[in-house]
Amino acid sequence: MKFAILPIFIPFISIFLNLIVSQASSKPTAIPIPSDNPMSADKIELGKQLFFDARLSKNGTVSCSSCHNVMSGGEDNRTASVGIEGKVGTRSSPTVWNAAFQSVMFWDGRAKDLETQAKGPLTNPIEMGMPNHDFVVQRIKQIPGYVSSFEKVFKSKDSLTIDNLAKAIAAYERTLISMNSPYDKFIAGNKSALTSEAQKGFETFKSVGCISCHSGTNFSGPTLPQGIAFFQKFPMIPNQDLEQKYNFSADGGKFQVTKIESDRNLFRVPTLRNIALTAPYFHNGAVKDLNEAIRVMAKLQLGKDLSANDVKSISSFLKSLTGEFPKQALPQLPPSIGNSVITE
Numbered sequence: 001m002k003f004a005i006l007p008i009f010i011p012f013i014s015i016f017l018n019l020i021v022s023q024a025s026s027k028p029t030a031i032p033i034p035s036d037n038p039m040s041a042d043k044i045e046l047g048k049q050l051f052f053d054a055r056l057s058k059n060g061t062v063s064c065s066s067c068h069n070v071m072s073g074g075e076d077n078r079t080a081s082v083g084i085e086g087k088v089g090t091r092s093s094p095t096v097w098n099a100a101f102q103s104v105m106f107w108d109g110r111a112k113d114l115e116t117q118a119k120g121p122l123t124n125p126i127e128m129g130m131p132n133h134d135f136v137v138q139r140i141k142q143i144p145g146y147v148s149s150f151e152k153v154f155k156s157k158d159s160l161t162i163d164n165l166a167k168a169i170a171a172y173e174r175t176l177i178s179m180n181s182p183y184d185k186f187i188a189g190n191k192s193a194l195t196s197e198a199q200k201g202f203e204t205f206k207s208v209g210c211i212s213c214h215s216g217t218n219f220s221g222p223t224l225p226q227g228i229a230f231f232q233k234f235p236m237i238p239n240q241d242l243e244q245k246y247n248f249s250a251d252g253g254k255f256q257v258t259k260i261e262s263d264r265n266l267f268r269v270p271t272l273r274n275i276a277l278t279a280p281y282f283h284n285g286a287v288k289d290l291n292e293a294i295r296v297m298a299k300l301q302l303g304k305d306l307s308a309n310d311v312k313s314i315s316s317f318l319k320s321l322t323g324e325f326p327k328q329a330l331p332q333l334p335p336s337i338g339n340s341v342i343t344e
Helices: 013-023 041-052 114-123 133-140 144-154 162-173 182-187 196-207 240-246 290-302 308-319
Strands: 231-233 266-268
Touching (some): 041 144, 041 162, 114 133, 133 162, 144 162, 182 196, 196 308, 240 290, 290 308
Antiparallel strands (some): 231 266
């Protein structure tokens, strides 16, 4: 769900509620960086080139940026993303902004980190459509500028591998941090950074129970070790009218990966940072409007009917989570010399 997943009851919430609330009162102080993929300026630039290069797709029409537009909210504002040959997926793209703070990737949490996630779309038949990772590597090896860049970054003549390609993309994605929102300024001491309505909305957000799942500095749950997901069931409370209207339960979530019945309709809790920019909402992009998404969440996860004033104030608070974005410039891509690497 591109909005939240708020359960009606979490056994440990009464014990840890104070900790959860305090976690939601600070912003991340450091970007988690794996020891086997240190950052460097050259690696980040290489990753940025790969992120924007549609030659990583079978017919040269889709890049990472096609579904994760870093010139705006980090996704594509579609109900479901569109891949090669106009094929349409089944889920709405999560934002790539602040993905570095997520402990797992994808709605179903199937990728343990950004490096693993970067490999998936390349060979997905609906997304980028490459037949296998070896095919990806062989295509990129036909572009001299990439060959030299991989050698420079990874210090080896045999460095153009799928693992290193994914490491470069992940390194660039770890620079996509959007903090210093009005909310961040407010908790840092600038009490004029939030309107009175947004402040009221934050209190309502906590008092009605939204904070039980959307805690932590990224508003996506408690900080967990990389590879460990914070899942919640959605929808939690059956509602025939909303199900008929939005068809939320059709996607099995984590179940579609594990085939374990207890995992049915479990989804990774997404971040609420920049949520005002990433409509439509939920895993299937079924809800177009933020206020409606708030009402749906309260009903299906908390069993509550919020007043119009509560919805308005929570919406005002959520809009205060829109951060400042580092300026993005399109990279110069290495050319293929004298021939096309795309044969489709």
